Amino acid sequence: MISLRLKTILNLINNEKRLIDIGCDHGLVGIFALKEQRVKEVIASDINPKSLSAAKANILKYNVSNMKTLVSDGFDNIDLKEDDLVLISGMGFKTIEHIFNNDKSSIINNVIIQSNNDLYDLRKHMTKHFYIEDEKIVFEKGHYYVIIFFKKGIKKYKFIDLYLGPKIRFEEKEYVTFIYNHNKSLIDKIGNNNFIKKMKLSYINYLIKNQISYFNK
Ligand SMILES: C[S@@+](CC[C@H](N)C(=O)[O-])C[C@H]1O[C@@H](n2cnc3c(N)ncnc32)[C@H](O)[C@@H]1O
Numbered sequence: 454m455i456s457l458r459l460k461t462i463l464n465l466i467n468n469e470k471r472l473i474d475i476g477c478d479h480g481l482v483g484i485f486a487l488k489e490q491r492v493k494e495v496i497a498s499d500i501n502p503k504s505l506s507a508a509k510a511n512i513l514k515y516n517v518s519n520m521k522t523l524v525s526d527g528f529d530n531i532d533l534k535e536d537d538l539v540l541i542s543g544m545g546f547k548t549i550e551h552i553f554n555n556d557k558s559s560i561i562n563n564v565i566i567q568s569n570n571d572l573y574d575l576r577k578h579m580t581k582h583f584y585i586e587d588e589k590i591v592f593e594k595g596h597y598y599v600i601i602f603f604k605k606g607i608k609k610y611k612f613i614d615l616y617l618g619p620k621i622r623f624e625e626k627e628y629v630t631f632i633y634n635h636n637k638s639l640i641d642k643i644g645n646n647n648f649i650k651k652m653k654l655s656y657i658n659y660l661i662k663n664q665i666s667y668f669n670k
Pocket residue numbers: 475476477478479498499500501504525526527541542543544548552
């Protein structure tokens with residue numbers, strides 16, 4: 454069995470020629486994508502050879518073919534093609550930013566990203582070259598995970614789109630309310646010596662409150 458987070462990522466993979474799973478660790482997304490015939494071929498890579506041993510063991514366990522493993526820091530050792538679907542999940546934004554800070558990334562047209570943090574920074578960074586095709590929210594083991602499908606192209610986004618997600622802000626009342634309450638507890642903790650930070654976050658929460666009123670219409 455795979456986690457709900459991985460299952461949700463898997464459901465975004467359909468009729469793909471090749472999946473490039475960067476930071477694959479256990480390799481389970483690629484394995485299940487092959488088993489469920491969502492993809493024809495998988496390259497599963499990781500910077501850490503030990504992680505790849507886990508992926509290799511799972512490839513044997515689940516008896517899948519058409520899946521190669523390879524050690525690589527991001528895209529360094531990967532021969533990317535235009536019709537590849539790239540997956541980067543379970544990492545922080547700084548690592549994702551580092552991975553995309555590689556000229557090879559300009560060839561990518563489709564990428565699924567699940568960042569563990571800094572979603573505003575992630576959306577701001579990625580929407581310089583991609584637009585947001587789809588977004589999913591998963592609540593598992595006490596955490597919200599946001600999974601974003603980016604496609605090559607440019608769309609205009611408001612601040613609130615980048616902060617909450619352009620689809621999520623209209624569809625996920627519980628998540629949006631959670632973010633509002635989380636920010637509220639942060640605002641209460643910020644001392645008056647950090648007045649600007651307090652005002653900034655208060656303004657963001659004012660925008661989120663307006664967004665919540667959309668759900669109550
Ligand atoms: C928490 S695991 C996530 C595994 C899997 N993608 C998932 O979502 O469950 C993060 C993996 O990313 C790998 N990683 C970290 N930095 C990387 C980089 N620059 N390039 C490739 N893999 C990296 C780590 O070695 C680790 O196996």
